[in-house]
Amino acid sequence: MSDDQRYGLGRHIVLPGPLRLDGGGMLAPVEIAYETYGTLAPDGGNAVLICHALTMDQFVASPHPRTGKPGWWTAMVGPGRPIDTDRMFVVCANVLGSCMGSSGPATIDPATAREYAMAFPVITIRDMVRAQAMLLDHLGVARLAAVVGGSMGGMQALSWAATFPDRVAAAVVIASAARHSAQNIAFHEVGRQAVMADPRWNNGDYYNGEVPAAGLAVARMAAHITYLSEAGLTEKFGRRLQARDAKSFGFDADFQVESYLRHQGLSFVDRFDANSYLYITRAMDYFDLAEEHGGLLANAFRASRARFCLVSFDTDWLYPTRESRAIVHALNAAGAPVSFMELSSPYGHDAFLLDSPELYRVVAGFLGAGA
Amino acid sequence: MSDDQRYGLGRHIVLPGPLRLDGGGMLAPVEIAYETYGTLAPDGGNAVLICHALTMDQFVASPHPRTGKPGWWTAMVGPGRPIDTDRMFVVCANVLGSCMGSSGPATIDPATAREYAMAFPVITIRDMVRAQAMLLDHLGVARLAAVVGGSMGGMQALSWAATFPDRVAAAVVIASAARHSAQNIAFHEVGRQAVMADPRWNNGDYYNGEVPAAGLAVARMAAHITYLSEAGLTEKFGRRLQARDAKSFGFDADFQVESYLRHQGLSFVDRFDANSYLYITRAMDYFDLAEEHGGLLANAFRASRARFCLVSFDTDWLYPTRESRAIVHALNAAGAPVSFMELSSPYGHDAFLLDSPELYRVVAGFLGAGA
Numbered sequence: 001m002s003d004d005q006r007y008g009l010g011r012h013i014v015l016p017g018p019l020r021l022d023g024g025g026m027l028a029p030v031e032i033a034y035e036t037y038g039t040l041a042p043d044g045g046n047a048v049l050i051c052h053a054l055t056m057d058q059f060v061a062s063p064h065p066r067t068g069k070p071g072w073w074t075a076m077v078g079p080g081r082p083i084d085t086d087r088m089f090v091v092c093a094n095v096l097g098s099c100m101g102s103s104g105p106a107t108i109d110p111a112t113a114r115e116y117a118m119a120f121p122v123i124t125i126r127d128m129v130r131a132q133a134m135l136l137d138h139l140g141v142a143r144l145a146a147v148v149g150g151s152m153g154g155m156q157a158l159s160w161a162a163t164f165p166d167r168v169a170a171a172v173v174i175a176s177a178a179r180h181s182a183q184n185i186a187f188h189e190v191g192r193q194a195v196m197a198d199p200r201w202n203n204g205d206y207y208n209g210e211v212p213a214a215g216l217a218v219a220r221m222a223a224h225i226t227y228l229s230e231a232g233l234t235e236k237f238g239r240r241l242q243a244r245d246a247k248s249f250g251f252d253a254d255f256q257v258e259s260y261l262r263h264q265g266l267s268f269v270d271r272f273d274a275n276s277y278l279y280i281t282r283a284m285d286y287f288d289l290a291e292e293h294g295g296l297l298a299n300a301f302r303a304s305r306a307r308f309c310l311v312s313f314d315t316d317w318l319y320p321t322r323e324s325r326a327i328v329h330a331l332n333a334a335g336a337p338v339s340f341m342e343l344s345s346p347y348g349h350d351a352f353l354l355d356s357p358e359l360y361r362v363v364a365g366f367l368g369a370g371a
Numbered sequence: 372m373s374d375d376q377r378y379g380l381g382r383h384i385v386l387p388g389p390l391r392l393d394g395g396g397m398l399a400p401v402e403i404a405y406e407t408y409g410t411l412a413p414d415g416g417n418a419v420l421i422c423h424a425l426t427m428d429q430f431v432a433s434p435h436p437r438t439g440k441p442g443w444w445t446a447m448v449g450p451g452r453p454i455d456t457d458r459m460f461v462v463c464a465n466v467l468g469s470c471m472g473s474s475g476p477a478t479i480d481p482a483t484a485r486e487y488a489m490a491f492p493v494i495t496i497r498d499m500v501r502a503q504a505m506l507l508d509h510l511g512v513a514r515l516a517a518v519v520g521g522s523m524g525g526m527q528a529l530s531w532a533a534t535f536p537d538r539v540a541a542a543v544v545i546a547s548a549a550r551h552s553a554q555n556i557a558f559h560e561v562g563r564q565a566v567m568a569d570p571r572w573n574n575g576d577y578y579n580g581e582v583p584a585a586g587l588a589v590a591r592m593a594a595h596i597t598y599l600s601e602a603g604l605t606e607k608f609g610r611r612l613q614a615r616d617a618k619s620f621g622f623d624a625d626f627q628v629e630s631y632l633r634h635q636g637l638s639f640v641d642r643f644d645a646n647s648y649l650y651i652t653r654a655m656d657y658f659d660l661a662e663e664h665g666g667l668l669a670n671a672f673r674a675s676r677a678r679f680c681l682v683s684f685d686t687d688w689l690y691p692t693r694e695s696r697a698i699v700h701a702l703n704a705a706g707a708p709v710s711f712m713e714l715s716s717p718y719g720h721d722a723f724l725l726d727s728p729e730l731y732r733v734v735a736g737f738l739g740a741g742a
Contacts, residue, residue, distance in 0.1 A: 014463070024620070045621045052724045068447055076613070093694045106742065118622075121620070122620040122621060122622075153730070179610065181601065181604070181605060182601075182604035182605050182607070182608045182609055182610065183596065183599075183604050183605070183612075184626050184627075185603045185626050185629065186596045186604060186612070186628050186629075187596060188591075189592070189632055189633075190589060190632070192622065193589050193592060193632075193633070194565055194568075194589045196622075197565075197568075197569065197585035197588070197589055198488060198568065198588060199570060214568035215568060217564070218561060218564050218565045218567070218568055218589065220611070221557075221560070221561045221564060222593050225557045225561065227556060228554075230552065230553075230554045233417070233552070233553035233554045233557060234552060234553050234554070236553070238553055238554065239550065239551070239552075239555045239659060240661075241555070241655070242481075245549045245612065248597045249393075249394035249492070249493040250493060250650060251489075251493075251563065251567075251653065253560075254656075255553075255556050255560075255656065257553045257556050257557050258556065258557075258560045261557055261560055261564075262560075262564070266505075268621075278622060282622065285625075286618060288610060289707035291610075293662075307487070317601075317688075352693065369381070
């Protein structure tokens with residue numbers, strides 16, 4: 001990936017840093033690719049930060065400049081939307097470690113003039129949040145009216161409230177968790193092993209050759225199953241065959257669900273960097289907000305002055321409702337105001353990105369109540 | 372794998388065949404590796420067939436001759452056990468398509484004097500059952516007092532009752548299903564893609580070179596997660612680290628669950644053939660007993676004269692209780708006698724192979740009631 005391509009992706013800033021990382025190292029400079037929507041109010045009181053999930057990007061409410069696809073959350077963020085860009089100043093930054101213009105393994109290491117690859121430091125969710133804080137400093141945003149995110153975005157929203165308690169007035173945490181479970185880690189480890197088993201991965205040094213597409217596609221396929229519910233898969237595909245007539249008695253994609261998964265794997269490879277996949281899944285696996293605060297989750301929120309809104313989906317088995325409940329209990333114990341809603345959906349974890357009028361109402365109501 | 376090694380694995384027979392397969396082809400000869408325990412009664416009325424799961428073998432109640440490990444179900448099958456080899460004549464055969472001595476992709480194709488590899492025909496659960504029937508003919512077993520199996524073994528038990536209704540007096544179906552769901556197929560497809568993504572797989576032609584160990588290990592890791600419950604993984608591993616001190620901030624196996632999964636993947640490669648993994652998972656995905664009988668599961672059992680015993684485990688999300696219930700409903704509709712029990716276990720699908728006094732009691736009681 002050439003610099004032109006990376007820097008052609010919308011807004012981009014190079015901050016001198018250094019950013020001190022949880023792993024002990026320093027990152028300098030710190031590149032951040034981001035988008036903004038709306039106008040910052042003179043009193044700076046209308047800023048909302050959207051935090052994206054594992055493989056998403058900064059184009060939350062505008063078309064991706066390379067693919068032309070619409071923003072990934074246009075029903076939630078935009079003029080007249082629950083997060084109303086006519087009223088709010090919305091910021092969304094590509095997370096540290098990713099591959100859409102922010103510093104990550106595909107970034108050129110100034111010390112070597114080559115891609116960092118596996119020399120990029122292992123980062124945490126809190127490191128991502130600290131980088132976002134540097135961006136907000138640059139943009140003149142002292143305090144967030146709200147920080148909003150689903151899945152890994154929800155982890156960042158929680159980390160924001162814990163790490164910068166004076167800078168967050170409200171946090172919306174959707175389909176997320178305060179820590180990764182053994183099963184979450186296990187699925188991520190399968191994905192990482194799939195990438196690293198691909199000879200083209202070459203210890204991460206593939207930027208001037210062929211990318212480990214086969215391994216990354218397998219990783220994505222395994223992850224994708226966890227984003228969907230069993231019932232949703234049955235409803236969408238069941239045992240329907242690709243060809244109407246009969247089974248092939250071979251190893252082509254006979255079932256529609258096989259073909260769908262293969263497509264998910266292959267199309268992912270075109271848009272995501274394999275090393276970034278390793279680094280970001282690692283950051284998620286390392287996430288344990290209680291551990292960062294003496295082992296008690298409530299401690300993470302004692303200094304917070306934010307209102308919280310937690311949302312889960314009943315068929316989400318990746319970050320099931322009990323994970324959100326554990327956060328609500330901790331917030332209660334810390335005396336933080338919190339509203340919590342479990343929504344019904346057949347679509348599993350993916351529900352947070354799909355059209356959900358109930359979710360829009362919950363978020364609009366919560367944010368409106370604080371206005 | 373040389374012939375000597377294969378034929379050194381306990382009892383082994385070469386039947387002339389041909390075996391007519393569901394896919395339309397013929398298999399000849401048909402090699403079957405098997406073990407027997409106990410003595411066939413003069414009236415032939417005490418034969419029990421044990422059907423094994425995806426990666427198991429014929430050594431259900433005796434040590435594996437190569438590894439020296441004890442049989443995989445010695446608490447269930449043996450002298451004085453629920454399936455009592457002092458009273459019953461127990462047969463267990465390696466399934467068609469496998470790699471423990473029965474005909475499979477690693478078998479030498481007499482037409483070419485080379486391993487079949489991907490020229491081996493795609494088989495079905497019913498084909499496995501038909502091969503077992505040929506073995507029973509050879510052993511002089513006209514009718515089974517019982518056919519017993521868990522997971523894929525349960526599919527075979529169901530297929531036995533449907534395919535040979537006059538030859539089965541009782542069927543025990545544990546932690547199984549009458550068809551593979553979209554999610555089941557999806558996980559298997561990930562495993563197959565992981566194997567086929569490994570360049571060493573080489574379109575299945577690897578028997579004279581290096582095996583696709585990396586791909587097969589990833590496949591096993593993904594599958595292994597589905598054998599365990601989320602709660603079981605949390606109880607066994609939680610977020611405990613390998614090193615007591617701290618995270619490595621690298622990509623080694625930091626968490627115990629990662630190390631465990633890697634071990635599961637690597638040790639599997641030593642004992643299983645990658646092509647067999649493709650063929651057997653395909654047979655499971657193709658399994659849909661209703662589809663074989665006009666789309667109505669009850670039709671599969673209309674000619675059956677067997678008593679049925681169904682057992683599920685409450686934390687099994689691979690073949691959840693509702694799959695067993697669907698079978699029970701179909702058996703009721705067909706007027707077949709059936710007893711059904713959902714057992715409680717923290718161990719997910721794996722529970723059927725783990726020490727379970729309740730399971731032993733259920734099976735002993737069911738088989739004893741028919742004696």
